[in-house]
Amino acid sequence: LGLETLGMARGSRVAILAESRPDWVFGDLAILAAGAVTVPIYPTVSAEQVATILADSGAMICIASTPEQLAKVLAAESRCPSLATAVTMFDAPAATGRLGVVSLKDVAARGHKRITDGWGVAREFHDRAKTVVASDLATIIYTSGSSGEPKGVMLTHANIVANLRGIEQVLSLNERDTGLSFLPICHAFERTTIYVYLTNGVSVVFAESIDTLPRDLLIVRPTVMSGVPRVYEKMLDRILERGRAETGIRRAVFNLAIAIARARGASIPDGKPAPLWTRFGYPICQRLVYSKVAENLGGRIRFTVSGSAPLREDVGRLFFGMGLHILEGYGLTETSPVLTVNPPGQIRFGSVGPPLPNVELKIAEDGEILAKGPNVMMGYFNQPAATAAAMADGWFHTGDVGRIDAEGYLHITDRKKEIIVTSGGKKVAPQPIEAALRGQSMIAEALVIGERQRFPAVLILPRWNALAAALGTAPPADNAGREALAARPEARALIQSAIDAVNAPLAHFEKLKAFAVIVEDFSIKGGELTPTLKVKRRVVEQRYADKIADIYRA
Numbered sequence: 001l002g003l004e005t006l007g008m009a010r011g012s013r014v015a016i017l018a019e020s021r022p023d024w025v026f027g028d029l030a031i032l033a034a035g036a037v038t039v040p041i042y043p044t045v046s047a048e049q050v051a052t053i054l055a056d057s058g059a060m061i062c063i064a065s066t067p068e069q070l071a072k073v074l075a076a077e078s079r080c081p082s083l084a085t086a087v088t089m090f091d092a093p094a095a096t097g098r099l100g101v102v103s104l105k106d107v108a109a110r111g112h113k114r115i116t117d118g119w120g121v122a123r124e125f126h127d128r129a130k131t132v133v134a135s136d137l138a139t140i141i142y143t144s145g146s147s148g149e150p151k152g153v154m155l156t157h158a159n160i161v162a163n164l165r166g167i168e169q170v171l172s173l174n175e176r177d178t179g180l181s182f183l184p185i186c187h188a189f190e191r192t193t194i195y196v197y198l199t200n201g202v203s204v205v206f207a208e209s210i211d212t213l214p215r216d217l218l219i220v221r222p223t224v225m226s227g228v229p230r231v232y233e234k235m236l237d238r239i240l241e242r243g244r245a246e247t248g249i250r251r252a253v254f255n256l257a258i259a260i261a262r263a264r265g266a267s268i269p270d271g272k273p274a275p276l277w278t279r280f281g282y283p284i285c286q287r288l289v290y291s292k293v294a295e296n297l298g299g300r301i302r303f304t305v306s307g308s309a310p311l312r313e314d315v316g317r318l319f320f321g322m323g324l325h326i327l328e329g330y331g332l333t334e335t336s337p338v339l340t341v342n343p344p345g346q347i348r349f350g351s352v353g354p355p356l357p358n359v360e361l362k363i364a365e366d367g368e369i370l371a372k373g374p375n376v377m378m379g380y381f382n383q384p385a386a387t388a389a390a391m392a393d394g395w396f397h398t399g400d401v402g403r404i405d406a407e408g409y410l411h412i413t414d415r416k417k418e419i420i421v422t423s424g425g426k427k428v429a430p431q432p433i434e435a436a437l438r439g440q441s442m443i444a445e446a447l448v449i450g451e452r453q454r455f456p457a458v459l460i461l462p463r464w465n466a467l468a469a470a471l472g473t474a475p476p477a478d479n480a481g482r483e484a485l486a487a488r489p490e491a492r493a494l495i496q497s498a499i500d501a502v503n504a505p506l507a508h509f510e511k512l513k514a515f516a517v518i519v520e521d522f523s524i525k526g527g528e529l530t531p532t533l534k535v536k537r538r539v540v541e542q543r544y545a546d547k548i549a550d551i552y553r554a
Contacts, residue, residue, distance in 0.1 A: 001125055002111030003030060006061055006085045006102070010035035010128075013057045013082075013140065017041040017050060017073065018065035020185045020206055023089050023104060025194060027063050028185075032157070033129045038139045039152075040186035042531045043069055044524050049150075051076035053142050056152060056382060058082040063104065065089045074099060134158035140381050141188055141333050152381030153333045155188075160195065162374035163336035166356030167196055170343050171327075173224065175201030177302070180222035182207035182231075184531045188337040189307050193226045214238075214296070221298035226305040229312065230533040232326060233438065236315055239293060241465070256281055257289035261321030269320055269347050290322045303327055303344055307337075308532040310412060312435045313350045320347070328352050330412060332398055334390065335359075336375040339398075340410045351409035361410060362395070368416055369402045370395035401429070418537060420450045426509040428456050433502060433510065440498035441466050445522055447540050448512065449548055455513040457551045459544055460495055462486065462517065470494055482519035492517075514554070516547040 008014060014031045016038060018024050031038045039057045041050055043065065050072040054062060060082050064070040066089070073086045077099050085100040092103040114121045138160055140152040179197045181204055183190035197204045202224070207216040213231070243254035260278045267274050274282075294301065303325045306316075311328045319326055329341030330352035339361065342353035355361045359373040376396045379387035390397055401413040414429035421427055430448035437446035437458065444463045450456035464482060468475040471490060476482045485491055495515065503511045522528035528540050541548065 001114045001121065002107035002109070003036075003061065003087075004034060004125075005110045005114070006087070006100075006107070008034060008036050008061060010132075011137070012036040012061070013039050013059040015039040015041055015054060015057065015059040015062040016186075017043060017062055017069045018089060019043050020181060020183070020190070021065070021089075022206060023065075024185050025198075025204075027104075028191075032138055033132070034125075035128065035132045035136060037137050040139070040141055040191070042184060042186045044531050047072040047075045051079045053150075053152075054080045054083055057140050057142075061085050061087060063087045063089065067093075070101070132157060134161065137378065141186075143333055151383055151386060153188075154378040154381050155336055156378055159336045159375050159377060160192070162358055163192060163338055163356075164195055164199055166358045166373075166375065167192075167338055167341070168200065169357050170341055171196070171303075171305075172344075173197065173200040173202050175203075177202040177223045178220060178300075179204050180207055180216065180220045180225045180298075181205070182210050182213055182216070183226065183228065187308070187532050188333045189331070189532065190226065192337060193305070217296070217298045221300045223300045223302045224304065225301070226307065228308045228533050229306055229310065229315070232304075232306060232315055232319065233312065235297075236318065237463075253285070253288055257285035257322075258318070260285050261290070261318050263321070265317030265319075265321035265349075269317065269349055286323075293322050294324070297324065305329055305341065307331065309534050310431055310435060312439055314439050316347075316349045320349075330400075330410060334377045334396060335371055335373070335398075336377070338375070339371055339373075342409075348405075348407070348409045351405065351411045353410065354408040355410070361404065363402065363404060364397075366416075367401040367403070367413065369398045369400045369410070369412075371398060372396065420448065420456060421452065422450055422456065422509065423452050423454050424509070428510050430456075433458075433506070433512070436502045437498070440501065442470070442494055442498045445535070447535065447537065449541065449551075453552050456510065457514040457516070457548075458499065458512045459540065459547065460499075460515050460517050461519070461522065462491075462495060467491055467494060479519045486517040486519065514551045516544070516551055518544055518547065 014036050016024055016027055028038050039059050041053050054076050062073045062083060064073050064086055070086055070088055074097065077097055083099060085102060087107055088101065088103050092101045095101040134157050136157055137154055138157045139155050142150045142152050179202045181190060181194060185191050185194065194204055205220045207213055246254055260281050263278045264274045301324060306326050306328045311326065316326050316328065325344065325347065327342045327344060327347065329338055331337035331339040338356060339359050340353040340355050342348060359371060362370050364370055372395050399416045401416050403411050405411060414431045418430060419427050420430055428450060433448050434446045437443045442462055443460055445461035447459040448456055449459065465475045468485060476485050499512055499515060522535060524531060528536055530536060
């Protein structure tokens with residue numbers, strides 16, 4: 001009701017430029033109930049990108065969370081003729097230009113006043129909300145652009161509801177559950193997760209930030225949550241680091257617990273009994289190790305969901321062996337977003353699960369995954385040519401390559417656009433190789449390169465603590481120390497040994513023939529990661545173009 005006093009009406013575009021918080025959800029639901037259209041904008045994007053999205057979407061209102069975000073909105077004023085008002089989640093400063101500036105608190109007060117001035121206003125609003133139809137546009141989500149330029153994905157109310165109904169047929173949630181939200185709500189994955197929570201009576205609690213997640217897990221004690229592979233990998237790294245720091249009998253018990261968990265994770269999900277030897281040590285490991293892992297996650301987790309990027313199979317299996325079930329799924333913004341998910345009790349590691357009951361998948365001749373269903377987008381905003389290309393022959397072309405096994409489970413091979421073609425015409429899928437490299441104890445990040453080159457190679461970001469420990473030296477304190485450590489022949493030998501282990505099962509043309517070490521950690525702020533922690537391949541390649549050139553000159 002308050003937003004309507006600012007001119008919001010059916011079909012109006014309203015942007016939200018904010019970090020994840022309850023106000024984000026309140027604003028979104030208010031916009032949707034009025035028949036208007038929510039335009040999420042990541043708070044991590046630049047002022048230039050904010051202006052581009054506001055201008056392209058034709059947003060008339062933008063809700064900003066902080067003075068920093070408001071500054072981006074005000075800087076976009078000259079490029080956005082449709083933009084009339086900025087709404088702040090803090091006390092609004094005085095307007096200095098064409099744009100009106102008002103606080104969310106004041107907007108809420110306006111809505112409350114309309115109700116107290118006449119109860120008929122509230123009834124009229126509810127009546128208008130009932131006129132919102134399934135085919136109405138609900139949101140325009142601009143893709144984060146890990147490869148290529150962002151496009152505005154148009155999703156209708158019908159798209160979103162169809163996805164919720166499909167998910168609910170696979171995952172059982174109820175009012176006794178508590179969900180912890182820590183991913184950006186701007187992303188379709190987390191936004192849909194929250195919708196699923198709300199429609200099933202789940203209590204939703206927001207983490208302060210992804211950095212405070214270990215603390216927030218202990219406070220909130222969630223029963224369910226969604227995450228991305230990088231989060232689970234970091235959780236596992238912390239567990240293993242703590243275990244390696246133990247000595248004597250504690251270290252021996254920890255090593256036994258990891259061995260048993262790996263053995264159970266390698267057998268039980270595949271329908272095989274756990275090896276006989278694991279059954280004797282499991283009870284004591286459960287009491288001394290696995291229960292402590294569960295307690296560090298709050299002690300009540302029933303299952304977690306992983307999406308947005310491929311989950312390393314060894315990570316999923318090891319957590320399974322310790323009692324934490326990670327259900328890997330797959331989808332895209334264009335599909336609202338979920339297409340597949342591993343059902344509880346029927347996990348197939350290495351796959352992203354079977355399609356939801358209301359989703360149809362098939363594999364094209366070139367291996368591309370094609371999707372059809374009521375959750376598939378209306379199209380790309382203001383981009384009819386891109387829409388036609390993506391929806392050719394009535395199927396949505398995902399841009400991902402994969403296969404469907406005999407049980408109907410989907411296996412992702414790679415992004416179609418990220419397949420590396422060497423100068424000899426050989427095709428190399430980088431993601432499985434990179435995942436295997438990240439599974440090595442000395443390697444934190446890996447980026448396979450080799451497009452139109454004689455052979456594939458790799459950029460390596462080491463795990464500095466592990467590398468230093470293996471060499472019996474202190475971890476480097478800064479980038480200069482990292483450079484010095486990486487230059488030591490014995491350090492390069494350890495990294496090469498890890499690469500050799502990954503190379504062993506690969507075809508000759510897939511083997512990594514050279515590597516270069518990089519010392520800067522990947523981050524969202526640095527521009528190497530998307531808001532959902534996926535590596536921006538092209539950004540990294542451009543940033544380290546000189547190192548790549550040196551590899552192939554040599």
